[in-house]
Amino acid sequence: GFAKIDHHRSLRLGLPEVIYAAGKTPEQVAEIFARMAHAGGDVIATRASIAAWDAVKQMVPQAEYHTDARIIGLRQTDALADAGPVAVLCAGTSDIPVAEEAAVTATYLGVKVERVYDVGVAGLHRLLAQRETLKEARAVIVCAGMEGALPSVVGGLVAAPVIAVPTSVGYGAAFGGLTALLGMLNSCAPNVAVVNIDNGFGAAYVAAMMLRS
Amino acid sequence: GFAKIDHHRSLRLGLPEVIYAAGKTPEQVAEIFARMAHAGGDVIATRASIAAWDAVKQMVPQAEYHTDARIIGLRQTDALADAGPVAVLCAGTSDIPVAEEAAVTATYLGVKVERVYDVGVAGLHRLLAQRETLKEARAVIVCAGMEGALPSVVGGLVAAPVIAVPTSVGYGAAFGGLTALLGMLNSCAPNVAVVNIDNGFGAAYVAAMMLRS
Amino acid sequence: GFAKIDHHRSLRLGLPEVIYAAGKTPEQVAEIFARMAHAGGDVIATRASIAAWDAVKQMVPQAEYHTDARIIGLRQTDALADAGPVAVLCAGTSDIPVAEEAAVTATYLGVKVERVYDVGVAGLHRLLAQRETLKEARAVIVCAGMEGALPSVVGGLVAAPVIAVPTSVGYGAAFGGLTALLGMLNSCAPNVAVVNIDNGFGAAYVAAMMLRS
Amino acid sequence: GFAKIDHHRSLRLGLPEVIYAAGKTPEQVAEIFARMAHAGGDVIATRASIAAWDAVKQMVPQAEYHTDARIIGLRQTDALADAGPVAVLCAGTSDIPVAEEAAVTATYLGVKVERVYDVGVAGLHRLLAQRETLKEARAVIVCAGMEGALPSVVGGLVAAPVIAVPTSVGYGAAFGGLTALLGMLNSCAPNVAVVNIDNGFGAAYVAAMMLRS
Amino acid sequence: GFAKIDHHRSLRLGLPEVIYAAGKTPEQVAEIFARMAHAGGDVIATRASIAAWDAVKQMVPQAEYHTDARIIGLRQTDALADAGPVAVLCAGTSDIPVAEEAAVTATYLGVKVERVYDVGVAGLHRLLAQRETLKEARAVIVCAGMEGALPSVVGGLVAAPVIAVPTSVGYGAAFGGLTALLGMLNSCAPNVAVVNIDNGFGAAYVAAMMLRS
Amino acid sequence: GFAKIDHHRSLRLGLPEVIYAAGKTPEQVAEIFARMAHAGGDVIATRASIAAWDAVKQMVPQAEYHTDARIIGLRQTDALADAGPVAVLCAGTSDIPVAEEAAVTATYLGVKVERVYDVGVAGLHRLLAQRETLKEARAVIVCAGMEGALPSVVGGLVAAPVIAVPTSVGYGAAFGGLTALLGMLNSCAPNVAVVNIDNGFGAAYVAAMMLRS
């Protein structure tokens, strides 16, 4: 028992338990996952390596691994996925892992997801072709690296909240996502809020809170 | 006609027109305000100095000035304020102008507001005394400068989205709000998203979009 | 004679002499301007205050002042303005001074200019309405502050070089233009190069070199 | 003899000799450790890898290794551990290595330690449950990464000095501990002082000086 | 009643109430000061301008102004100043205001103070001449700007905790105190902890907590 | 089909398709390359490792690998290389890979290239010996790391646009190319525009747009 598991929140809200697997050994992830699974609710582990997945599936065979999202998940409740839909966008193919972290997390939080990937602003026709999907979304999650311009353009196309996720995609003066982060914080669209670099999980969580509160 | 007014968005959404008064002369603010008022909808001007207010009230006598929020507003429609409530919190008395920018903006966007001010984390009893108000909120806006710790604590107390607004309050290594901004982006509570430093307006806008989308 | 005037370059190229007026007293600007005017070519002074203009017009009555651009200019040659056209864009009304510095400089460098102002990416229809103008441009100068996203969108719409000018417009995490600068350097459009924050002059100079070399 | 050992300080104060093992080869650590052990006092080596421990235990079999703390220690005196108690807190399980570096160091410096781990501010009930322990502490060491908010909350709960240790736990805009560091320096609680990122050793040293001076 | 006064802490500890006067109008400072004075305890206002002092002395004639420290103080209790002594050092004459903020605060917190000013490390004989005073101190507060080297040298001379205060003294790459702050955080002396730039108040508060806990 | 290939731009312009191979697996690069080759136009992949080259040449035997440039290329059209010439310069031998990325890209974009390598400013005679080549260039690409001074010197020697490419060459306060980037943005020569650190590809693209628009 090296960690104090906080069942309060998830029980209270009917939400899955969440493990942040980065910096934990596969054995630690598996042990915590199994303990939480035992409690009967849904469980997800984010930032889970293949090695962690190997350890978890030994102990919890009914769990699943979402490779792109790097999430191990277990559904044990019959929680309804009736909130949403949330549109999850990304600018380039390199942003897909972050977008998938958001999309898979949202699903486990009971939110329907529409994926709209590879619609960066330097080829606008790709984004404009998806306008109908965007208009139907009750919230939009937008993942982008490099200059992080996509949320501003999307913000102007929708009448819903936009949750922007800067990604660490890029090189040189991209500074590991800092440039995208700063760009998103300074969006000239007023309906944009921002989470940490690569934090697809957090974006989905905020969106789920919006739709369920 | 030096600025292209974009009536599309606000008309479409039944939202007020918004003028960002910083960097505009009082005359420019007054002229744009009057032109927008003439169109018949609601209008607000944020970051409006007393001088701007003096100029506006000459041309639009029925407008009002919210001193702490530095917002000039005009209500011409009978839009209902039935969304919400949103709780607006701030950590210290120096954060009040930013909190008021959020609270007044939210009101013009049709959202009911509960103010919970001066509840910084170094005196927890003040925040804990407001738990009931927090629980009833459908979204929470939290304004804080210095170390910006309040959103993390609030995030753990509510099951609603938290929109964090770093303020430029502080000195030395507060770096004009950068420290609070970084802290909020790294919140260990998963339900926190962040807007630009001192951007009370944007926080209210995101909250309104959440409640209305 | 505190400054070594370098007539080589401008004579060689048939370009105007240029004075950078910032940090010089009105008297110094006027004295240098007059000396250069005396040599018979065209002359411009950038970043010129009204006070500098007052001093110059005493000594060189035939000069003109471009208020928004903050440029004092003198045309003495019959250099042809037959290169171009260059389109000069800006995202918001606050970026106009920088855009004008670019536009007026380009004109003195013999380049025809098309102004396309207030076409920020959060209201795309404004930009898309100008597509024809953009397509005819042989180079595009794009001025934007805050998140600096406009060059990426424009870069995708044209088959010409885009010279991006970050402006110091914005607050908080805009960091005086740094955010826009970093965003532009990381543009996902491949045809974008960048000059210093607020450097409308330099953008025009690079564009003129392109069109004349 | 590549290093000048300074026996003055430790002899004068009855404190253990300290080796900073990072960047030294296992052989160097072992040789210095053995030389110091030979002098008869207590010795500790911080940031010691398993490889360093393997080398030391060959030469000094009576030494011990504190795995989580990464400290090799040797007790040869009968120095009393009667100062304190100092409470050592950490926000999450990933901060435990830094907290252990502090706790183990404090013990070798003759200070009694109470460990209070995994009490981050997003789940306040965990911290509030430990109020009695906190009240009895004569100094409090608080280790936290990410937004580093815990010291501010703790500072408001105790009437003792708080020594805050930012940790490099987190990702993206955590910037390897810089965000936590800045947050702690700007704590709104007045009784907080800060040491370098991940410097559990230094925090314990300052605490011991306080209790013994 | 715009601010929630928190009498708990100070009453509980027998400490003065503290007002942070920066960013408050003279009238606000005076009103809060008077209200607190009325409660019967000691009161200090830090970062108080002459204008604030003028306003306070109208309402609380028995208060005093410490010009260098920029502190307005009022002693109403017979709290004993028997803790300490604390030595307060500064490197150059420009650091004196910060050192005085520390020294005067410490006095109001019941701690005896020894001032050792203008003892920067580039003229070591000045510091070495004060060794006896340093040795008698139970804690040492060291204020320095520019490269902030003094705490490291002092840390090696004493067996007491050193609280380092970076000051904003310097120019160019001093970056308003950031260089001194970073230097102090990286001190090679192990007994150094750091507070915010120019935060003489906080240093004294931490020292008082040490001596009284 | 994980990526949306945008044939519009390249078809429209008679330009090669471009793949950014960094962060893609050799298999992904090969698959996209083959698909694009199939469409009949020219194709290049930048930042391509030897492993990527091994995978591509299995599927597209007629492709070539430019080792220094790390570019895989395929010529299938008879596009004329009649634009230019562009001079590509670099300061030191370590900058050659970036210079080659620019030179090879330019060639595939139909631009003639003159290479002028290892002409850093600390040995001016090397650069001055190449003046004739510089004068004939219609655009100049200058790659330099460390202090990035070369574009300023070159800018003064030519009447053509200079596209500066900061490289990540250097150590310590070179900060991975940031110092060179900042230096180039502040060039005292007015005819200099800048692209991202190590972005030889972008520099060539901008140059080609200049010469072809």
Add this chain to the structure above:
Amino acid sequence: GFAKIDHHRSLRLGLPEVIYAAGKTPEQVAEIFARMAHAGGDVIATRASIAAWDAVKQMVPQAEYHTDARIIGLRQTDALADAGPVAVLCAGTSDIPVAEEAAVTATYLGVKVERVYDVGVAGLHRLLAQRETLKEARAVIVCAGMEGALPSVVGGLVAAPVIAVPTSVGYGAAFGGLTALLGMLNSCAPNVAVVNIDNGFGAAYVAAMMLRS
């Protein structure tokens, strides 16, 4: 007597006393200046405003004011100015105040000075015209703002040490001299050392030490 005057160093070395006037009131400067003048040696005050000069000349009529350098000086000894010569260069006319601070300081330190001003690298012929002067110098001080490239070019032309002084001249990404500072630290010429931004005084001092040690 608020400041401890340290006569040791200057007496020992036959050097003038130095007052750093920034942040001191005119009265303080005058009082310290007079006291030092009374001791019989040479005295200089750097960063001295006209107001300080007005105060000093009342008390020490035989002092002189060097306007550009902002130095008040007093020669009372017959110290020989036989060391050197040192060449003092600057890139643009805006750098002259810093260059003059260096040149005047050097003169008071007994060093002969050759001024070579306005020889920035974008117009190389101006610098190359001064090669003979450079070759005769025993040390070279180079002041430059913006990209700070001049020391690298000069370093390659001389076989003497180059002391580089970044200046705060420039705007936008010049960041108050930081860009020039970083550039100079990364000079590809090996004979360059650097002092603080705008620190002409320090550069002269280091040069004098070289020539006299």
Add this chain to the structure above:
Amino acid sequence: GFAKIDHHRSLRLGLPEVIYAAGKTPEQVAEIFARMAHAGGDVIATRASIAAWDAVKQMVPQAEYHTDARIIGLRQTDALADAGPVAVLCAGTSDIPVAEEAAVTATYLGVKVERVYDVGVAGLHRLLAQRETLKEARAVIVCAGMEGALPSVVGGLVAAPVIAVPTSVGYGAAFGGLTALLGMLNSCAPNVAVVNIDNGFGAAYVAAMMLRS
């Protein structure tokens, strides 16, 4: 022949040729080294790995390897080592590789060296014990990481120029040598100039230029 060897400088000055081995393959280093050796003068290669040394000694058997300094050297002339002495200091044992790079370089440049290692400021007696050595030095090179305080203290003890070398030693807020660099640039001792982080080579070169010019 990928690199343009510049024999001018070294021949003119009777100095060794210098190769910067970082980023070059062992084969490249060996080939350049052999070519230079063939020219008959002295040669050194800095930042040379053991692998580079293995390659060089195959081709130039009479060369030597200085392990700590990571320098490969070859003496072929009878250049006199009669300049100096220069004292080379370092603060801690981890700084020794940088100090050795300086010391060995200086020796090849014909300068006598006195090594004074492990004399950091937190144990002043170690430095003060070396005062006589310091006084005899005609220049002093000081290498230090972490807070980089040593040059300020040394600067106050000598009447010679101090060349400060920040090292990348330290962790957390040492930021890879940036903290030491900034501290040294802000030294309160006026006789300190600074070179790049870890640039022992440059420090020695500047010192040699001083002593030989």
